[in-house]
Amino acid sequence: MRIVLQRVGEASVSIDGKLRASIAKGLLLLLGVESEDKQEDIDWLCKKVLGMRIFPDAEGKMNLSVKDVGGEIIVVSQFTLHANLKKGTRPSFIRAARPEEAIPLYEKFVKEIEAGLGKPVGTGQFGADMKVSLLNDGPVTIIMDSKNRTF
Numbered sequence: 001m002r003i004v005l006q007r008v009g010e011a012s013v014s015i016d017g018k019l020r021a022s023i024a025k026g027l028l029l030l031l032g033v034e035s036e037d038k039q040e041d042i043d044w045l046c047k048k049v050l051g052m053r054i055f056p057d058a059e060g061k062m063n064l065s066v067k068d069v070g071g072e073i074i075v076v077s078q079f080t081l082h083a084n085l086k087k088g089t090r091p092s093f094i095r096a097a098r099p100e101e102a103i104p105l106y107e108k109f110v111k112e113i114e115a116g117l118g119k120p121v122g123t124g125q126f127g128a129d130m131k132v133s134l135l136n137d138g139p140v141t142i143i144m145d146s147k148n149r150t151f
Contacts, residue, residue, distance in 0.1 A: 001031065001032065001033055001034060001037045001041045001042070001045055001105070001109070001145070001146045002031075002032040002034070002081040002082065002143070002144065002145045002146075003029050003030065003031055003032075003045060003049065003081075003143070003144045003145075004029070004030040004078075004081065004141065004142075004143055005027055005028075005029055005049060005052070005141070005142045005143075005144060006027065006028045006029075006030075006134060006136050006139070006140065006141050006142075007026075007027060007054055007055065007136070007137045007138055007139075007140035007141075008023070008025070008026060008027065008028050008134045008135055008136060008137055009024070009025060009135040009136075009137045010022070010023065010024050010025070010134070010135045011023050011026070011028040011074050011132070011133065011134040011135070012074075012132070012133045012134075013074060013076055013122065013123075013124045013130050013131070013132050013133075014130065014131045014133075015124070015125055015128045015129070015130055015131075016129075020122070020123070020124060020125060020130070021074050021122025021123060021124070022074075022122065023071075023072035023073065023074050023122055024072060025069065025071050025072070025137070026066055026071035026072035026073050026074075027049070027066050027071060027072075027073045027074075028073075028074050028076070028132070028134050029049065029073060029074065029075045029076070029113075030076050030078040030081060030132075031075055031076065031077055031078060031081075031106060031109060032077075032078050032079055032080070032081025032082050032096065033077070033079070033096070033097040033101070033102040033105045033106055034082055034095050034096065034097055034147075035095060035096070035097045035098070035101060036147075037097065037105055037146065039108070040146075041105075041146035041147075042105065042108055042109050042112055043112070044146050044149060045109070045144060045146050046109065046112040046113055046116055047116075048144060049066075049073075049113065049144075050065060050066065050067055050113065050116040050117060051065055052065060052066070052142070053065055053068075054066075054140050054142070055068065055069045055071065062140075066117070067116075067117060067118070072119070072121075072122070073113055073117060073121045073122070074121065074122035074123065074124075075106075075109065075110050075113060075121055075122070075123050075124075076123070076124040076130065076132055077102070077106050077124060077126045077127075079093055079096035079097075079102070080093065080096075081096075082095040082096040099126065099127060102126070103126050106126060110123055
């Protein structure tokens, strides 16, 4: 699984011109599910996301987590995070999980984030053409890959 995590002042997802989810201060997570992903990938990423100290404390240092600041989260599925550009200029998405594999893992990830955060999480709609808006705060953008757990 791969995540592009962005600390936001606000974020929203719209589908067909209709607002699906919006948040104020918190995190926007773009989540790509790979065909080899398992429950341990979900567990590791959820723990990292919820515990990551990337919000400023009273001294302006990044010492607080999204839970510490009472922040919100939106999770948007994005298979393009597994694009392979080794050959030519047209991306291959062969490593991205097919919908029948990806949807249950995406839904489990969202449920675990909700449980850890202690409140509902906004989502996009799997497979939909979504419009994502955000005000990146910092900017703080972090890329995480559950297959590269060395960080």
